[in-house]
Amino acid sequence: VRAIPESTTEKPVSEESDITEVYDSSEDGTYSYNGTKSTTCPCGWRYKNKSNAKIIGGKETQVNEYPFMVSLVNRTSNGRICGGCIISPMHVLTAAHCDFPPMSAVIGEHDVRVSGETNATMKIDIKNFIKHTNFTKYLLQNDIAVAVLSEQISFSAKVGPACLPSERPVLNNRIVKALGWGLLSTTRNISSAVLREVNLKVVDSATCSHHYYDLNPISDTQFCTYAKNRDTCEGDSGGPILWLDPEINRYTLVGIVSFGKSCATIVPGVNTEVSSFINWIQ
Structure with a gap:
């Protein structure tokens, strides 16, 4: 997870897709909406402790904050x-x-x-x-x-699963979270030693496909994310894209980091859409 501004001649994503530190879905839920549903499902929780160091252009997570x-x-x-x-x-x-x-x-x-x-x-x-x-x-x-x-994980407050979506959530323009130890800079090839998090906005497929016209259009089993000068990068692949479901206040695994043209440019990153594969996973 990194923040590295780079120049490009491609058409930028709308400024409406920019994210600031003010928006943090890990704290107040998407759009600060407080749901009325509850769940007893043992998944998607956060482990809280007192340390939370800020990182330029992003944020270091707390130790074991995201148990999954x-x-x-x-x-x-x-x-x-x-x-x-x-x-x-x-x-x-x-x-x-x-x-x-x-x-x-x-x-x-x-x-x-x-x-x-x-x-x-x-x-x-x-x-x-x-x-x-x-x-x-x-x-x-x-x-x-x-x-x-090869052996079972022993779940605890610090280690446990993310929730899986029961249906496809409507995420266009919503805030999601990526986690990883990936590159901090493509120019210096430096990976993060600590787990980092970044908030991204889900971009509509038509806007995203514009940037991948030379490849394949973005399919229904994929979705794109973007934030100005922030992104996932090499080393973050396979990591989770998480949505804090405001109805139950639990983290749901909605995406898997897949690929992108570059890191932290105006081009959105592409993720696998998890709910499309629930039957296969189960």
Whole structure:
């Protein structure tokens, strides 16, 4: 997750799509709307503690604030490959293009430089990586996969699953959140050592397709996100796009970071739309 302004000659996304620090869906729900529904479903919660350091152009998360976040790493070198999201004690949802075996899933991670920072951190080998049968490597359609773990995750306040959507939410122009340890700058090739979060706005498909006319139009199983000088980037792929459902005040996994033309330009990023694949996931 990064913030790196770059120049480009392409038509910019409308300024109405810009996001400021004032909007934070993690605090007050989309458009500060307070829902009346409640849920007992054990998913999508935040773990709160007292530290929350601000980062230029973005924000470092609190330690274990988002219990469902996963880092996919090389099993031997521990080199970071992609992000992922816990959906059950045995399964992590990620992008199909993140398949670089052998891999492990690191749960409960925050600062990759510090060992023992939190007692929630655990590295679990991935025994099976199930890509969607219609995944196309070069067009990145159906870019979704389930990583099957070699042992169960023990859920706690600091580690647990995100909620999955029961139906497709109407997200156009809504605020969503991305998480990751991806690049902070494409010019210096520096990745974040700590988990970061950024708020993005969902952009309509017609606007987004304009920027990808030389590739494929954005399909119904994808959606785009944008914020001025902010974005997901290399290393954030496979990570979650989360919507704080204001009806139940829980984080719902609505998207998976898939691809983009560049990072933090005027071109929106493209994400896999999770609700389109619920039957396949289940």
